[in-house]
Amino acid sequence: MDISHDDRTVMTLDAGGTNFVFSAIQYGEQVVKDIVLPSNALNLELCLKTLIKGFEQVKAALPNEPAAISFAFPGPSDYKSGVIGDLANLPAFRGGVALGPMLEDHFKIPAFISNDGDLFAYGEAMAGFLPYINEQLCNEGISKKYQNLLGITLGTGFGGGIVVNNQLCEGDNSAAGEIWAMRNFKNTRLTAEEGVSIRAVQRVYSEKTGIEELHTPKDIYDIATGKTEGDQEAALFAFDEMAIAIAESLANAITLIDGVIVIGGGISGAYSLIADKILQHMNGTIENVSGDQMPRLASKVYDVEQPDLLKKFLRDNVKEVEVPFSGRKVTYMADKRIPIGKSRLGTSKAIALGAYAIALQKLSDKTSVNL
Incomplete structure (x- = not known):
């Protein structure tokens, strides 16, 4: 897979305990300037609304529709289902939060969440x-x-x-x-x-x-x-x-x-x-x-x-x-x-490109299965 020749756009996130940094990648390059918002780690509802707000701002800055959302998020998590577990640096996430499905419901595109070491x-x-x-x-x-x-x-x-x-x-x-x-x-x-x-x-x-x-x-x-x-x-x-x-x-x-x-x-x-x-x-x-x-x-x-x-x-x-x-x-x-x-x-760039590449691969896999 040559990510530098793929025209699909993927919205990404660098999730820290203090700030969330949102952006997007196309052709293996960042195409939206970083959008930085406070993570609001102590308030789950505010934190989740911040995630939606950040990706909304990225989407508004894109010239075309994004194909997916893909980013690294701290564990423990069930990454395949998109459910986040009890996090040390984001204490509002306790007892399991269906973050991936929430983003998919809101943006009507696939959302892929992974471990930062994997990406x-x-x-x-x-x-x-x-x-x-x-x-x-x-x-x-x-x-x-x-x-x-x-x-x-x-x-x-x-x-x-x-x-x-x-x-x-x-x-x-x-x-x-x-x-x-x-x-x-x-x-x-x-x-x-x-x-x-x-x-x-x-x-x-x-x-x-x-x-x-x-x-x-x-x-x-x-x-x-x-x-x-x-x-x-x-x-x-x-x-x-x-x-x-x-x-x-x-x-x-x-x-x-x-x-x-x-x-x-x-x-x-x-x-x-x-x-x-x-x-x-x-x-x-x-x-x-x-x-x-x-x-x-x-x-x-x-x-x-x-x-x-x-x-x-x-x-x-x-x-x-x-x-x-x-x-x-x-x-x-x-x-x-x-x-x-x-x-x-x-x-940081390796993680971002890893998030982009894994989204492209999974999107292609889904297309192949549907065919």
Whole structure:
């Protein structure tokens, strides 16, 4: 699916606890300037009316009729039915709110609601990191093409999304890609998210320094990189601890998915501090009961943000063989390899394009079924 050549328009929303940001996308590009309205998170009726008002303003600004509404909304939710559950940052949503059906009844068009981690992954698969990797391979004359992607977001929480054979894996219970709930590698009584989040970096730095005042992750990053004064050793340790928690979660997940890995979210700005430790762990070893060591993964992981590793990913151990009985030659990768890197779109844009792409796919699926 090439979203840049589709003329259908989809209205979108960036739903935050403080503000709702409404817009619309056509041909894979934003076509309406952001419309920002307060979320009114404490008053359900006012919040729902705000959602209708925002989409009404977007619709009024469009030159043509929208085909659908599609956006990410916090969970827990039954995304397939469009029913929102009990939300932490939008407390008015308690006991189940049929948000999707409400919007469909009002606007008389399909409304698709998804998890932000899912849409981030789908956006990167359709228009970001996945096509970037395949383009690099094609430019080198390598016929291999990746179709699977694991996307993670690092920020307030630890989000994830899975794309298999270019299809978003939503799960039977709208609960696929919930990487946050994996067991924490360093403290097995905790979730992975307790080691991979803003609060995790803050907590570890505070514990290491004995300073009760919480620094922002940006402050800790600046201390770690020597831009500002502070306990640099403790700051580096905080990011190392997070990197190990990320790496073990990725190792467990990618063992089942076998595809490219893309990292987004606010803390991905510290990618340079965590990438080497992630690679070291994922390319490390594991043992059997006899103590025999073996590679942690069946595939080797390459950080394509590092030019030398990108070059090795593209060319190292690429072989040419003759096709029997023809004399024709083909190239192939003689080993298994997984590229890992940063979002090519930026997290917000990836989520928006993911919402656009999933709406186009579902609209097409509905048309096919009706035919």
